Amino acid sequence: MMGGMRLRIDLAYDGTDFHGWATQPGLRTVQGELERALALAMHIRATPAGIAPSAADPWPRVVVAGRTDTGVHASHQVCHLDVPEDVLRRAVGHMDVPPTEALRRRISHILPPDIAVHAIVEAPEGFDARFSALERVYVYRVSDGARLCDPRLRGFVLRCDDDLDVTAMNEAARCAIGLHDFGSFATPNPGGTTIREVKSVLWARAGTGTLPNPDGDGAHDVPFCESGLLTFTIVADAFAHNMVRSLVNACLQVGRGRKSVEWFRGKIASPVREGGTGPAPACGLTLERVVYPADADLASRAASIRARRTLE
Structure with missing residues (x-):
């Protein structure tokens, strides 16, 4: 410039x-x-x-x-x-x-x-915030069952009254790993595509640890705000519109027993949008991190990502 x-x-x-x-x-x-x-x-x-x-x-x-x-x-x-x-x-x-x-x-x-x-x-030479990125990391937070949700986190956590089956949710979520057309869970931008590569996914319960206690006697332990929350962490090269929240909603339906893992797997295999694959509420979702390559690779990464994605 x-x-x-x-x-x-x-x-x-x-x-x-x-x-x-x-x-x-x-x-x-x-x-x-x-x-x-x-x-x-x-x-x-x-x-x-x-x-x-x-x-x-x-x-x-x-x-x-x-x-x-x-x-x-x-x-x-x-x-x-x-x-x-x-x-x-x-x-x-x-x-x-x-x-x-x-x-x-x-x-x-x-x-x-x-x-x-x-x-x-x-910015380093060749840096493009959008096209140079290698990965984006999102976390969705849920408070399920009878667990207390810290009211200070109410704007960042989805409240779910059901006890969720985390094992089934992880089995379903793992179906999303790899290069797929996520048309069941996303809408493309004009002229775009819903083909994306998901690198990792995990539903996990946040630990019930405490902040460091200067007295060290346990009498003044302060628990972490997120203790006990259920978190969904997903890493991909990029995400289509509504993709993360729609995957979350589908996993929640599996976790509640309303849908099966086979149903989820079928939605990955056959990318057709329908009512059961709409997005979960926005409040629980946070973009946590964007990862970039070494400075020498920024320009080449941007050039490769600008090409239209295919499943081949």
């Missing part, structure tokens, strides 16, 4: 009050709030149409690793931003820090409390 640089932005957000990641007219979104904060920090003023007045002073447009749906959270989302160096330097002001750190500090004061920026750094 002539006279410019690419920034990598790592951030987290509580998705409860957002209409997803992507900017939508008249709706509150993560992308919209982030781009507004970036514009303010770099003194970019939008026209009434939301477009910067000149090509030399462009409105900040970020590209994200994975668009999250309405109500879905992220503990470690990644995006990138192309920005002219002279525009980036406007964020420094009177601070004696690099421009990237100055920008992070300024937007951290501008952003609402349900978004937090971990870091802003100059």
Whole structure:
């Protein structure tokens, strides 16, 4: 980019009050709030149409690793931003820090409390937040049966009154591992496909450990907030729209005894969308991590992912 640089932005957000990641007219979104904060920090003023007045002073447009749906959270989302160096330097002001750190500090004061920026750094050559990613890791959290769900976690955990059969749920979930057409559990983007490669899945009960106790006598032990929760961790190269939540919902039906493992296996084998494979509520889902290759492989990874997926 002539006279410019690419920034990598790592951030987290509580998705409860957002209409997803992507900017939508008249709706509150993560992308919209982030781009507004970036514009303010770099003194970019939008026209009434939301477009910067000149090509030399462009409105900040970020590209994200994975668009999250309405109500879905992220503990470690990644995006990138192309920005002219002279525009980036406007964020420094009177601070004696690099421009990237100055920008992070300024937007951290501008952003609402349900978004937090971990870091802003100059991206390596060839980095693309979306296409360079190797893996995305999502976790879905469930409080099942008579177990107490800490009320502080109510916005991040799905409450399920049934006692779930974790063994059956794992047997079903393992059917999703590998390269499949997930058309039963997802909807493609225009011109896209629902073919994805799932690398690993696991339903597991969170341990009932405690925080470190300075007295060491057990009298003042404090349990972890997540103790006893049921977690679904899934790792894939990428995910289609609603794919993770739909897989979760199908697994929950198996865990409740309403559907069989054979039914789940059949939905993988025959990718047809129907009522039983709709998505679980968004509240329990969090994007936990995005993994990238070594810097030398970023560009080649991006080039290979841009090719349309097939099952061959």
